Amino acid sequence: MHVLAVLCVLHLCCSAPASSQDWPLDCTPRKTIPYHSDNGRLFRENNVWNYTTMVLREDLGLIVLGTRGVIYALDINNINIKMASVRWDVTDTQQKECTYKGKDQEIDCQNYIRILHKIEDGRMYVCGTNAFHPMCNYMNYTDGQLILQNEQEDGKGKCPFDPFQRFSSAWVEGELYSATSMNFLGSEPVVMRSTPEPIRTDFKTSWLSEPNFIYMDHISESKNSPTGDDDKVYLFFSETAVEYDFYHKLAVSRVARVCKGDMGGQRTLQRKWTSFVKASLECPVLDSQLPYLVQDVFRLCPDDDWTSCVFYAVFTPQMESSDYSAVCAYSMHDIHQVFTEGKFKTPVTVETSFVKWVMFSGDLPSPRPGACIDKGARDMGIKSSLDLPDKTLQFIRDRPLMDQEVQPIDSRPLLVKKGTVFTRIVVASVEALGGASFPVMFIGTETGSVLKAASYTKDNAGETFIIEEVQLFEPSNAIKILRLSKSTGHLFAGSEVGMVQMPLSSCGRYKFCADCVLARDPYCAWDLTSGQCTSLSPALAQADRELIQNLQDGDTSLCPPSDKAKLVNISFVPGSNMKLKCEPISNLAQLIWYKGASDLVPSDKHHFSTDSLMILNASMDDTGTYSCWSEEGIQGHEYRRQEAEYRLTLGTNGGWKDPIAPQAQSSSQGLVGLQVLVVLLSLILGALVAWNLHKGHFPLPCKQGQGQTSTGGSQGDVPCVLEPLHCTEDKTSAPAGNSNNNHTDLANTVSVDGHATEESSI
Incomplete structure (x- = not known):
């Protein structure tokens, strides 16, 4: 009976559990690709750091990269080809002001490019920390050059002051939405729309409590809406929970939204969001007692309908409560339902001072607090948020938190991994050989690697399978950003020290049919015609080729028999x-x-x-x-x-007799030759000594030291040249060194029959 217990554990680790007790301890990549230059193209330049801001310009064939003090335009097909670059440095005055405020001149008081957005007219909107005095500008790519225009704007509330503080932003129809801090100390967090009359969140802990902003995205919910609903901007972040009584500050993950057409209130919430609502985001990992915290989010919309969109998010534990990381997926429909139909939490005072948040069970004012202006509101004569009644505005001002939590799809994570800290995620929808599409996740880690994982469903049971883990950077360099280009088939990863371009598929790694099929990679199929594992393209799938791919089962029965080992x-x-x-x-x-x-x-x-x-x-x-x-x-x-x-x-080199062994005969002949050579050298040495004595080059008498008695009776005086031969103590120990020092101690050990034993390593 073969030992397959380990194999079974490794397989079941990625399958859907029946209960929380069935959660696996780990999910293992099928292949591990160590760090090597062949894993991808690396771009970095001397004395340039922080390759962590990117925007894809597929319309220009570029990827635009923001670093510390420099912006690059790189060929999207080969990032080693630098098309253009432009510097944006801080002035000496700005740097001095920054250092006067206690910041490090070489690290903090530089200009870190944090925002890069493509805007409607083809230009780019770019912002930098600018030595803790954030500024923004417009940038063109014209005639092979990057040009920063002379249109600098104050970046306060748009871009963080601190180059290492998390933030998020989105460019929506000519307007910048941002989630960052408004002041030098980072103590005034805001979610803001930068218009001539900006709209922002209120400075209340019930709105934002020490938040860590992660991701922001625009959803076109007004498209084909039967209720005339407005578009939304969604924000993912973590913050200190106000609803829990805990001995330590407890953080929770959140998702919030605002309406694109929100103009603030007339009297209450002037120039503040009237539609800001938030809900807790759950990602239940094993039996963890503390909430996991969201680190990155990616939106994938398989269809044109916004309700089909799914948010994929990576989570890590807080306060070192666990060493697991997880991926959870959230349906846009589920999030929308929580905000449109869910109940609210409300604060109540307990024992005069303590505030407890409980479910609000009273009647809601009309229109519903936090709702966008839709057909129903317009029928009530409410044309914009400025027309909203004070009751609705006062309710949402004091109660922005939903009582219901947003649960992941199937109420469980897609993937749980032990001993790895997830940092970033991007997802592609890949069409397989049979025409079905599957999500493939690329997950960045704190140790500079990327996990490639695919999700499959069979018989209503889900499974996430880690195809491979590829080491892109040295383990000390965490992946800080991931961007995916389906048009070129590349993944772009950035860290503090460089940027790597990696192909989405490397089917050539699989050298035989079964290995290709067992990889269960939607990008790859085994071509029986060419005898190679090849990247699956629409043209190849439609060609008259015999291709093998089996994603759900990894069934290799159609593969030809593999060759026997040599x-x-x-x-x-x-x-x-x-x-x-x-x-x-x-x-x-x-x-x-x-x-x-x-x-x-x-x-x-x-x-x-x-x-x-x-x-x-x-x-x-x-x-x-x-x-x-x-x-x-x-x-x-x-x-x-x-x-x-x-x-x-x-072998024939042991302690037994083998007279016809060629190696033994040659060894004996070599020993005889060595003995003859020693005799000849001794005769020559004796002749030289006699000649020197005859010529008087050496004094004839050589007395031993005074007080010493000669042993040996009549031995008397000994010539000096011979004294060492007669007066030196006989040593039988082995010499300290060996002329051949390439062997181990075991190889130099001499057996009783005079032959050396060796350790073989094959």
């Missing part, structure tokens, strides 16, 4: 340790070793590792044929492949 012959010396290498087909595979037809089990003699078998103190009993098989199973389908085969025999 037999490797090895001879060994008794007593040596033999290491037989065998690479498994993937991280999800189990290695099984056989000697002849019998499977091997771990013992004092046989030690197993993930990629080898170690045979200790090999003897005659260990001769024979060893084979290594890689076994991998998915959805009940099991695949076996022979990865290595060895034949072990005794």
